[in-house]
Amino acid sequence: MPSRRQIREAVVQFLYCADLEGGADPASLREPFWQFITESDRRALLQATWKTLHHLSLGREQRLKEFQERLPLALATLKARPDLERTAIDLQWVSAGENKWSAAMIELSRIPRDADDDAFSEQFEPVLQQLFKIDRDLELSRKRFLQALEDIPGLRAQMEPVAGSIRRLARISERVRMVEEPEKFPDQGDLAKLRESKEAITALRSETDNLVAAVQREKEGIDERLAAVVENFAPERIDPVDRAILRLATWEIIHSPEVPAPVAIDEAIELAKRFGTTDSGRFVNGILDKIAKQEAQ
Numbered sequence: 001m002p003s004r005r006q007i008r009e010a011v012v013q014f015l016y017c018a019d020l021e022g023g024a025d026p027a028s029l030r031e032p033f034w035q036f037i038t039e040s041d042r043r044a045l046l047q048a049t050w051k052t053l054h055h056l057s058l059g060r061e062q063r064l065k066e067f068q069e070r071l072p073l074a075l076a077t078l079k080a081r082p083d084l085e086r087t088a089i090d091l092q093w094v095s096a097g098e099n100k101w102s103a104a105m106i107e108l109s110r111i112p113r114d115a116d117d118d119a120f121s122e123q124f125e126p127v128l129q130q131l132f133k134i135d136r137d138l139e140l141s142r143k144r145f146l147q148a149l150e151d152i153p154g155l156r157a158q159m160e161p162v163a164g165s166i167r168r169l170a171r172i173s174e175r176v177r178m179v180e181e182p183e184k185f186p187d188q189g190d191l192a193k194l195r196e197s198k199e200a201i202t203a204l205r206s207e208t209d210n211l212v213a214a215v216q217r218e219k220e221g222i223d224e225r226l227a228a229v230v231e232n233f234a235p236e237r238i239d240p241v242d243r244a245i246l247r248l249a250t251w252e253i254i255h256s257p258e259v260p261a262p263v264a265i266d267e268a269i270e271l272a273k274r275f276g277t278t279d280s281g282r283f284v285n286g287i288l289d290k291i292a293k294q295e296a297q
Helices: 004-020 026-037 039-056 060-079 082-110 117-150 153-180 189-217 219-229 240-255 261-275 280-296
Strands: none
Touching (some): 004 189, 004 240, 004 261, 026 039, 039 082, 039 117, 039 189, 060 153, 117 153, 153 189, 189 219, 189 240, 240 280, 261 280
C-alpha cells in the first residue's frame, strides 16, 4: 500500500498541475494526471502481467496444434448434415478465435521491452486489452459450440476429440481471466505480484483523490488563513510548488486533528526541499509555524 509520503507527494503534484491550468476542475485533470504520475508503476505492472500470462499459457501451442489436427474431420462431419450448418459455423468461430488469440500473444511478445515508459505502455496496453477481449469472445464461442453438441447426442462420440481439445484450451482461458482480474483470486500465489501492484496503484489514486478533494473544498478558507500571516499575500505571487505545499499542510493543521501540527510542518518542509527552490524549506516553515500557533490559541 502507498505510504503517507507517496500520497502527499502526489497531492502536491496534483495541486500544482491544477494551478498551472488556471485552477482547472480536478475531474478534467484526473485521467491525464494519473497517466503521467503512475507511468513507471503501470509499466512495471504490464511487464509483470506479460510474464504471468506467458507462464500461465505454457502448453497452449501443443493444445492448439491438437485442436487444429482434429478440426478438419469435425468440420467435415458437421457439414455433411445440412441441419448442423449452424453448429459447423460455431466451430469455425472457435477456430478463428483461437487463431486471433495466438496472433495477439505473438504481437505482445514482439513489443520492444527497452522502449521508454510511455512508448512501451502505449504499444503494450491496447494489445493486452485486445487479447482479453478476444479471450472473452472466444470463451462464448466455445460454450456455444459445446452446448450445441449436448443437443445432438448422436454426434457426441464423433465430436469428442475436437470437443476435448476445446475444453483443454478453455482451461488456459480460465487462467487468462485470472490475470485480467487478479483481485478476484486472492488464493492464487502466481498472481500475488499483480494483485499487489494493482492494489497499490488503485489505493494511491483513491487516497490522493480524496485528499485533493478535501483541500480544494477548503481552498478559499485556506487562502484566507495564509493571507493573515503572509504580508501582501496573493496566491499568484507565491511559487506554484510552495503554494501547493502550503495549502496541503494548512489544511492538515486546521482540518486533520489526527496529524500533529509539527508532523505536518516537518513533512511540508521535506516536500519543499524535494520539489521547491533552495529557499522553499525556510519559507514554508515560517508560514506554517505561524498558522500552527494561531490554531493552537
